[in-house]
Amino acid sequence: MWPSKHLLGVQLAYGIQGNGVVAAEEVSSSLEELPSFQPKLHFPRLRDRGPVLRPIKNSSWNLPTPTDEKDDSAATSMSWWRSKSHSTIYAPDELTEALVAELAPLNELIAHDPTEGDHMVLVNFGTGVFATPVDLDGHKVVPSTKNSVVNIKAVVYVCGDNNTQLRIAPILPQNKKVTAEDSGESSNLYLPAPLQGRTNYASCKFPHRILQIQVSPLLPIIAIRSSSKVHFVRFSWQNDPHTKAPVFDVLPCSIKLHEFTEHDLAHIEFSPTDKHSFSIIDVRGNLSIWRLNTKTWTIKLAHQNIPSAKPGNEIPLAISDLEDTSSWKSICWAPKSESLIAFSRNEATIFRLNRKSSIPVQKLITSNLWANIWDIKSHLGYAFLLTSREIIFLKLGVEVPFKRLVSWKHYLDNEDSSLKLHVCEAEEKDLFICSVFSKNTPLAMIYTFGFHNGKPALLNDPSCIQTDDTCSYIMFDRIVYDGRDKLTYCEFQATASGIQFSSLHGVKSLSIAEASQSCPSDSPDDETVSKDIFNMISIAEATNAFHSFSTSNRMTNENEEIWEDEKSDNVPLVQNYAFRLGHDIKKRLRIEEDSPERTDGTEVSNGSGKSSDDYLSKYTPISAIADCLPITIDDMEEFDSMIEQLNDFYESCGVKLQKDMRRMLKGMALANCDSVQQLQKSLEETYPEHPNVSQAAMILANSFYKVSNDDIESRLQDVYREDLKGCSSELTSMFDDWDIQIPKVRAKSAPPTVDTKKRGLLHRALTQNSQHMSQLTSQASQLTQESAASQSTQLSQSPQPGSSQEIPEIMLSQPSSSQARPATSRLSQKLKRPGSQGASQKKKKRKGGFA
Structure with a gap:
């Protein structure tokens, strides 16, 4: 998987610190005086060197989501079908079950789309001040001046039936009384509070399905990507005395698909050091770098090729992997934004944007033999690569783009392409919590990477957090309101019932006395009694x-x-x-x-x-x-x-x-x-x-x-026979051809005897006579007509009037084709055995009929 094998050493630690150590281990021996020892390889193991996420009981609540919307396209198609069809149309149960099975992937709401990116992200709103009540003569009094300063964050998430709405909601603090479950001690802790009222969030709706949201690390803007377009939204906080709420402003700039590519978009990524640059990659691996003007809010295509000192020697920004058929693609910016790394399922390629670079394009990883790349996340100069076999902790550099620090085999399903990776920073610098989740598994695996004594390691044993059965996306992040407690985390789950929020703690197992109240829904009629089926x-x-x-x-x-x-x-x-x-x-x-x-x-x-x-x-x-x-x-x-x-x-x-x-x-x-x-x-x-x-x-x-x-089957047969009487003879002859039954399984015949030979001759005669049963029937029904009389006269004048092979076939689409048939074809048909001719014709009818 890695082209260069040098400088490995302790980096192949697989979640442990240092190399293996040979130590003596005592074993059982029959001689009590002389103990027996044998060498055993020990790997130093790190435990409890990082936070372990523990959910806080009674801290869950739901974020505001829009009510279900009616699918107009489906309703229109169904109403058209009902108007055109019978009200009591008959459909066999087997056919209905087959159609339902075929329709199941289309009705799946959380079907896996490899081009889907992040649907939730936390953004910084800035610093907020508020007044904390103080005790005065046994009574709580709110001072007139603000005496508390907190750091405010907001969650940006995608919601709606078809993921067409973008919302932002501030995560405001609330002083709550928590109890430690192991010791029973009580204390006060700032935890995120449920939203109160419908004015505490902002939303905007787009005419297409949102596949990814990406927040700029240097500007308060969000990129909203669909399969064919990219929009930009600016968020802010309205701090008026009467109205305090988040605000969304849709910027006048957007990117359309036809401006630079012919394929669907796969990923967008902002530069971590240049606030004006971002890059886009499509499902075929074609990259483009864009420039954003923050004064006029306009966008310009910078280049789609690597700059070269000599004109005409430009190298296109594209992944040339013809064997890759997956639509999943991703981008990662190198430090100082001098290089761009593109990922596919099979490889990672770096594009050096410096004109003086001697190697402008280089493959860093090839994974088409041993493992596949599932996801990539970069954070503060580090990167985490999720493959079908392991999680790789990498350090991004200028000279060495990827330096592998730790590899950890996760032993997850190596065929589950819906595995996603999310990374957040822990309470200390260079300490990261990685969560791996899948739409097919109701568990989220937690891995804590960091450094111990200057050496990279996995600081804790992997743990897991149970998720909802319908969870399609999960996100963890740290929320710090003051300097007293830096171990508070939050969890967001996108489920079928909405966006669920929960608080977690990195060390203690805590619980809240009273359960948090969920936020109100958008519908004004939610206060009605739930048992009333007419209102439901x-x-x-x-x-x-x-x-x-x-x-x-x-x-x-x-x-x-x-x-x-x-x-x-x-x-x-x-x-x-x-x-x-x-x-x-x-x-x-x-x-x-x-x-x-x-x-x-x-x-x-x-x-x-x-x-x-x-x-x-x-x-x-x-x-x-x-x-x-x-x-x-x-x-x-x-x-x-x-x-x-x-x-x-x-x-x-x-x-x-x-x-x-x-x-x-x-x-x-x-x-x-x-x-x-x-x-x-x-x-x-x-x-x-x-x-x-x-x-x-x-x-x-x-x-x-x-x-x-x-008695529906017999009635349908009666209706069929009655309607068949009014059909033309040509049509009934076609029905007779379709009614020939061909056995699905041919049993192996026994050795021939006298009786079997007689039955074989009888079967051959019946087969020969049944080949053109429809032609004989149609001919007999048309004897009263003049055309039928002329055909019977021609048959009586033929050399072999008793042979059934000389009856002309009725061709509805080409009536004159039988007359233009050469005579040699008839002679060749006469030389064939009737049994073989009948078998070949029956095979042709089965292939071209309704079987």
Whole structure:
């Protein structure tokens, strides 16, 4: 992996300090007078030389995140599909399960994207002052002058359904009473407090998905990268007397993809020493260096080639690795910004930007044989390289770009490309805490690197912190509010439920007496009672649910005139609904009946004017059968009586009415309901303030009452045969060709006997006659036509009228191709055995059919 093998020595320590030491170890011996010793190799091990992150109990709370947004594109496509398809379309369970399995990667919200970078970062807001209450005669009094100075940090994070929103929230301190779990001692400690109110954070929304945020180490600006564009945002603190809150300003400069490359962007990195420079790399390894003018906030492309003293000798800034197919790329600036190091999965290449450099391009690492590079992070002149085998602690230099200090084998999954690395500085200089996390593992591994007696080492045994099952990103950092305690850390987790914050301590195991309160959400209706299901479901979800039951356009079709009269009787509505349920079920099942008429002599119309379905699916809600659902009635007893009569009528038609209300409401307070009347009473008791309980009960009941059609396969076959009668002979001949069954597994034949020979001859004859069964059938059906008569005359004049191979094939796309066929092809067909010809034709049909 490393080209040069010199200067290794103690640097191959793998997390230990120094080389191995041979020491004598006593072993058991039969002779008590003479002890037995044997040499053993010992490696000095360091423990408890650095902080060990311990979560503080009851310190977790959630950051503000926007409410879920409706996916308009998905809703539009589904509504188009519902409008174009039947309401009771039949799809086999095997096909549905296969489609769901194929769709699973598309529906995965946290699917791995190698071009995703950091989604959270801490920024310095500066120094803040506030007044700490003092005790005066046993009472706490807030002084008029500020007496406390703290360092304020803010967290910048990506949120939203599609990661399109960027937010910044200050992490303000709060003096809390903590208790040590081992000794029980209590003390006061400044810990991050939950945000109070909706004005304590700033946000801005972008029209595309955010893949990476990068903060400049020298300017208060943030780069927001998507796959095709880069935006820049400036953050600040509004310190007005009346309003104190963070502020986002979107800068007028941006970078578009077509300005310098044709491929998607992979990474952006600011220079650590030059505040005006930053670099971008795309998924193909093409680099570009840009200059930012902080006075006019304009951006200019500096160069995409290495500067050369001779014109025409420029070397492009690109990684020339044709074997690398991964989209993951990264950049690391060398000290003094004189060099740029580009990383791919297989190599690390340095580009020296100095014109006087003798070696402008050099490969530093090649990892295509033993390990792959997963991630790279640089911090304060050091770098940490995460590979599929180990974590490497490096020192960045001018003459020697990479000097390996410590290598630690992590023994993690070497095939998990979603492993990410995050680095933060500990309480001392040159002491770093590295966290390795993955979307596939609910654990974050913690490694502490630093120096002991001037030698690099792993200062603690690796530890782990449990994360949420849906955690997609995790970040650790140190938060110091005053000089008394420098061992307070924070943890951010991006989960499916939002951004979770927790406090940690580097030495002690602490706990807070009272749990922290989560911050309010963006939605103003979050204070409603959570048990009310009508408030838990949004309008969009309810609309999609009604569309799924195919009742959105069938509720008010024939009852609009009756609805206008609020004093109208419920009986006509129920009778009308019952009549349509009986009439439409017969129409769907194709049961012969007279012209349907109501008792008053008027003819039944087809409701919405849509054509009726030709069959009934296996399970169909009754709300999808008739299009006049009586959702405004109050007499539920009349409706339950109608359902009982409908059950007997459906049994006479060959179908069953299933009442799945109890099973569908299992686990809820409404699980004991067997009728619409009971459901209405339960809804009134559970949701007394809801104005439309009767309508909700009617919609739920008609969705749960389903017609079960167990004989669907035979009915579909009958429909198929009936529709087949109206098809042309050419089309039916194609259907006959497709109906030829070919065994999937051919059994090995036994030695031939007299009986098997007879069966073999019979099988050969049947195979020969079945080759052109469709042609014979179509020819017999067309004997009454003039064209068929002419074809039979030509067949009678042929040299071998009994041979089935001379019947011309029907070609729908090219009708004259059989006439233009040369005579030699017919002669060659006659020389083949019928059995081999039939086998070859059957193979061709299987390849070109619907198999």
